[in-house]
Amino acid sequence: MTIAALAVGVPLWLVAVTSAKPQAEAIKPNLDLPRQWQPASNYADAVSQGEMLRGFLNSLLVVVPSVVLVLILGAGAAWVFARRTSKLVSAAYALCISGLLLPPAVITIVMELRQLGLSNTRPGMIAVYTGMYLSTSIFFMTGFIRAIPMELEEAARMDGASPSRIFWRIVLPLLRPVIATATIMVMLYAWSDIFYAFFVLGGGDRATLPLNLYQVASAQLYLNNWHLVFAYVVVMSLPMVAVFLVGQRKIVSGITSGAVK
């Protein structure tokens, strides 16, 4: 158990101490405590030199809409896929979750976005993330809805509720645990993605946090800015840790019912 704890503890410790060191101490990264503590100025430098605030805003502007779209569109599709039985439905379901396994064709996505006039734009990035991660949410949600008794919907139908009303008032609220799971999975992928962001957004004004981090770290070939890189890593990771801590219990139950069934 101690070995296992070390395996996670040491890397995290390295991040924490290095992000508080002055540059001279951080050039050769080690596990010592900083002789001179300067976390505040490192984080301030990461914000000013690394364009951190702009990156943070850019990340929010693509990740939040992507997650919302993935959840709402995914829930609608999952509801239909879980409740209807026909060959056409199973075929559509199989196609829609094929994205779990198939790799996105990132090069031709660039081509398509150019033709649509969406390359280097946030809507383009949102569309790509939504298309890529819909499979995850549909897969988890369909498994979850199948386990919800049909009677709940039928009771509302007796009272004369329309399908849209049933969807918004009954199905979506019941989906809360699996929505938590899907949210964290999609946020996790989209928040930390650099590969697709590189192709779709490129650098420049719309660069997201990971793209900025990549630029800061690539520049370190000449500068050795480990202290800034790790200050960046901390700031980039904290939102995800916060989201996880808030939704922890629901995330676990969502995974239980979605993946293992």
Next chain:
Amino acid sequence: MTDTVVRTRKPAAQGAPKGVGRLPRAAVHHPWWFALPAIVVFAGFFLVPNLLNFYYPFTNWSSYHADIAFTGLDNFQTIAEDGSLLRAIRTTLVYALLAALFQNGFGLVLALLLEDDSRFNRFFRAVFFLPVLISALATGYVFQALLDQDGAVNSVLGTDIPWLGSTTWTLVIVTLIHGWKWMGLSMLIYLAGLKGIPGEMLEAAKCDGAGPWRTFWSVRWPMLAPAVTFNVTTALIGSMNTFDIVQATTGGGPAASTEVFNIYMFRVFGQGLYAQASTMSLVLFLIVVALAIPLVFGLRRREQLL
């Protein structure tokens, strides 16, 4: 249009006795248009690019030509002749295999160790999930700082080993990092699987005099089959799509020994050779399909047998 469907079919469904006319009722209660937006977005931004990916590899699309012309198998020939095709296939397959092995191995061991619901265990579950929450790019930089020749590991051990400089072992080290980053997710899914085993089953095994090993192999492991299917498939197929960890630790080096498909695409796309990058993307697609289908069906059948 949906409205008319609803109106014409509703009376029939209401008039019919229960259980009859299932299909029309489904059409009324769960109309297709709830699924349509998702299907349209998925088709538009996932399926269509993958279909286009069967065309562009056969063209000369690049930043050097104004228009795109058909060139047949030229791109395939180029990447086959300069050796990058076979190297990328080999590297990616080895990477996927080892990464899946480490991720699942670590994950399963952690799940078994932390199975009981104590406060201590719950804390450590959260700790081991932390790497999942840290971006793969950041993880890569952390390990670069640890494993650098001037890095923390060498300074603790008092050694001078170039951990990321071996053309043979660096690939293995990078897959270990991949396993480290994702083990928390595997752990969570295995935990979910373990929780799904009915308590009576374990008690029955105990009554029959089975020890912990025997219980594991005869009861728990077979009951974990769905979790194994999910974990192994996503780990194996997902890690074929790896990029960030490799880019941040080695950038594909040393001597291209860790150049997986996506690193190659990233590099060649940066050079403006779009069609060539797209060729590699098609090869990746075909290999994933060839691997995924037997894998999923094989593991599913195994679930039924166990």
